[in-house]
Amino acid sequence: MEKKELKPNTALMPVPVTLVSAIDEEGRPNIITLAWVGIVASVPPQISISIRESRFSHGLIMKSKEFVLNIPGIDLLRKTDICGSVSGRDVQKFEEYNFTALEATKVKAPLIKECPINMECKVSETLELGSHTMFVAEILALHADEEILTDGKIDPAKAKPIAYAPHDYWNMKEKIGTYGFSMKSKS
């Protein structure tokens, strides 16, 4: 098997597909679809999101320093794709695409009710990284639809999150192992 050298690009896969909600100074909410997102620490739980400066939500989060990271299920794929293709400067996305804004407990930005997982986040660090600004944020509150829980915990098989491997969306249908399984059996 031969290795081929390609022009460097963001070939990391899969990455999560998320809908990030943020508000302007008048409290009007917007939604942006983001996949340049990752977990960056466990205690306290922290994530990073990266946004191009030209995007409408970039300015909202630079000012408010907070947002809600919502994880859509595959039933929201079409709306999720749309929210990544149109600008909040042109469209009121909550109204136009029938998303419901729910009041958050720790931040002013709203949860997206239709997304089964919602994380209220407060920005702690901002890094300028060329094309994108990276916002590091702490997860202050976590909400989930009761129907995606199993024994009180979020169940990915019920949440049905969307995976992204540029430039395609994938579903997650088959569990193939659990962390630590290799230490429990040799077969």
Next chain:
Amino acid sequence: MEKKELKPNTALMPVPVTLVSAIDEEGRPNIITLAWVGIVASVPPQISISIRESRFSHGLIMKSKEFVLNIPGIDLLRKTDICGSVSGRDVQKFEEYNFTALEATKVKAPLIKECPINMECKVSETLELGSHTMFVAEILALHADEEILTDGKIDPAKAKPIAYAPHDYWNMKEKIGTYGFSMKSKS
């Protein structure tokens, strides 16, 4: 549908499963399995990886400021799980698990030949975030097995990366859309 508030945790899903190779001062390579990894900028292409200070690879990367981010296919699931469960202080993972070290072009850490995608990375920023140190790094070189390319580009359907939704591994079997599809059809 009711929302339930849970204790905040890193509920982002799915996240990528990667094998990160790094070397010590004598050039001996180690491998660590990481899922707290994400894309943070497109131009120049940059990713972040987060590692607990207690892990052996943390010290290696703090000193060398470079690593290779390798993406295993699902055929490497068992070895990938093992590399996340044992320490490089106790085990020479390349030898013990029959991984092949290939010389990189831009960094001293080796590529893992058995992984179909390999990104040579140089650390640009280090942030202490509680439980983990986040390393922001630029992708200096990208390699892929010829057999996972379609029209010269990495094909996720051939690379078969592993997705993680704590604490389970999932495969990606079904493509459900392509970025921008919602703007092309209304059906």
